Amino acid sequence: MKNGNHDGAGIDRKLHNPIEDRLIPLESLDLSAVRSVDDLVRAMGKTAFTGRQVGEAADVLEAMARDEECFVVMTLAGAMTVAKQSLIIADLIDQGIVNAIVSTGALMAHGLVEATGRAHFRYNPDVSDTELYEQGYNRVYDTLEPEQNLDDVEEVMSQILEGWDHSEVLCSYKLNHAIGAHLAKHAKGQRGILKSAYEKGVPVFVPAFTDSELGLDVALNNRLRESTGRHKLRFDPFEDLEHFAATLLRQTRLGIFTIGGGVPRNWAQQFGPFCELRHRRLGENVPLKRYHYGVRICPEPVYWGGLSGSPYSEAISWGKFVPPAEGGKFGELFVDATVGLPLVVAAVLERLSKAKTAGKKKAVAKK
Numbered sequence: 044m045k046n047g048n049h050d051g052a053g054i055d056r057k058l059h060n061p062i063e064d065r066l067i068p069l070e071s072l073d074l075s076a077v078r079s080v081d082d083l084v085r086a087m088g089k090t091a092f093t094g095r096q097v098g099e100a101a102d103v104l105e106a107m108a109r110d111e112e113c114f115v116v117m118t119l120a121g122a123m124t125v126a127k128q129s130l131i132i133a134d135l136i137d138q139g140i141v142n143a144i145v146s147t148g149a150l151m152a153h154g155l156v157e158a159t160g161r162a163h164f165r166y167n168p169d170v171s172d173t174e175l176y177e178q179g180y181n182r183v184y185d186t187l188e189p190e191q192n193l194d195d196v197e198e199v200m201s202q203i204l205e206g207w208d209h210s211e212v213l214c215s216y217k218l219n220h221a222i223g224a225h226l227a228k229h230a231k232g233q234r235g236i237l238k239s240a241y242e243k244g245v246p247v248f249v250p251a252f253t254d255s256e257l258g259l260d261v262a263l264n265n266r267l268r269e270s271t272g273r274h275k276l277r278f279d280p281f282e283d284l285e286h287f288a289a290t291l292l293r294q295t296r297l298g299i300f301t302i303g304g305g306v307p308r309n310w311a312q313q314f315g316p317f318c319e320l321r322h323r324r325l326g327e328n329v330p331l332k333r334y335h336y337g338v339r340i341c342p343e344p345v346y347w348g349g350l351s352g353s354p355y356s357e358a359i360s361w362g363k364f365v366p367p368a369e370g371g372k373f374g375e376l377f378v379d380a381t382v383g384l385p386l387v388v389a390a391v392l393e394r395l396s397k398a399k400t401a402g403k404k405k406a407v408a409k410k
Contacts, residue, residue: 108391123302164187200260214279222237316361
């Protein structure tokens, strides 16, 4: 009964040598050796549990960023702009790491609040939600979005929509491009996701557009147009789908960097099945393209059964991702994105900066 073995099985088993089996040893995290965020993230990657996930996620994002033939789609869900993470996303755009964005409309609306110089505020738990409503404060967990902010954003949207030619069909990426152009012209001292996206030619798609303040602003503008005898604006979400698919079909390799889950994640991942269905059902001559790289930061566990928690291995079965056996590289980090995103992105930006500096030094040395 040694070691709880009642039937003698395993008594004569041969114990393997982990070094001969080429297992990777873990290393204790030595803070005395940490001099930067990248040092910390690399050290975490040699530990265990969520710490290791942080390191692995950074490695995959770095691989995506270094792959010059990889087109990276970033998907965004949750209150990331209310949570003051927008400049990290703008950095990824400005550095050329992210080439397209798929987002919730709410995230873009709250980002527009920031980009036009307005602020979000800390929530005081001593004030009830009923009082907050009466005072005109919308609560997002521990943060407040003043209703006045959204009224001010509606004025910006009104300026953009009033100048829209009613004969041109609206879709989210066209409207977000127009918002970015407005910000580039009128908010020169501010940074923001849509402004950076406009300046870098990065399309921003909002699949569930009507589920947002921006969508409501378009609805209100149309009601105003109708009441004054003018043509209403037409919105067609399939223009977004077709433009997104056409953009990705032109690329050599694809990567996806997902924050949260929801509609943005699934809409972006549907690209693979969309191409397959066009090929199989319609007989179109389109390549069957899937994502080669994937990094997601989301605390949603698998066992709830929702899409936000589904792992990349599940998405492989849908034809959305290249399996690891064929070169697919994935990093999945189960943590609040306000913790994981800054760590992972800061580490990767540091690595790329070091590589760029080293490259310049080599070029100078050759001269």
